[in-house]
Amino acid sequence: MQLKRLGHVAIRVSDLERAVKFYQNLGMELVWKDADWAYLKAGEDGLALLSPAYKHAGPHFGFVFRERTEMEAAHIQLKAQGLNVGEIYNHRDGTASFYGCDPDGNWFEYLYEPVPALAQSSAS
Numbered sequence: 001m002q003l004k005r006l007g008h009v010a011i012r013v014s015d016l017e018r019a020v021k022f023y024q025n026l027g028m029e030l031v032w033k034d035a036d037w038a039y040l041k042a043g044e045d046g047l048a049l050l051s052p053a054y055k056h057a058g059p060h061f062g063f064v065f066r067e068r069t070e071m072e073a074a075h076i077q078l079k080a081q082g083l084n085v086g087e088i089y090n091h092r093d094g095t096a097s098f099y100g101c102d103p104d105g106n107w108f109e110y111l112y113e114p115v116p117a118l119a120q121s122s123a124s
Contacts, residue, residue, distance in 0.1 A: 001074045007064035007111060008039070008046030016051040023047060032093065057099060060107035068096060068112040075110065 013019035020038050024030060028040035028047060036054040040047045050057070065071040071088075075098050078085045085100040097111040 001077065002066070002070060004064045004066045005044065006061060007044075007113065008048050008062045010048035010050055010057065010060045010062065010109075012059055013049045013051060016049060019049045023049070057109070058107060060099065060109050062097070062109035062111045064111050064113050068114075071096065071098075071110050071112040078110075 016036070016038060020030060020033065020040070023040050028042045030038065031041050031046070032039040036051045038049045040049070046062070048062075050059070065074070075085060075088055078100055083100055086098050088096055088098045090096045095111055095113050097109050099107055099109050101107055
């Protein structure tokens, strides 16, 4: 497995609008925002803000892969090792990912993040 980088941390917030403004005031750039979550970046580093209404995932950290095939191979490898991993999900912004859990109960996401999807998200 060859990870590209640690891409983001996702945290739960009680008020999405307030949290977005707070992190923008800290210098982060809003990349994507929906009714129940938002994604901000500082350079290559991301912060996902999950509102109470967001039900797809809880707090986690995300690792990024250069190629989708690498992420898919990691999924197969982790499942073969008996780790608790979910199915691969294709996101509406062109990314794809799956979630897993470490031995201490911390959730992580393995994410394929194509460059065109990032450019498209920024334009939204």
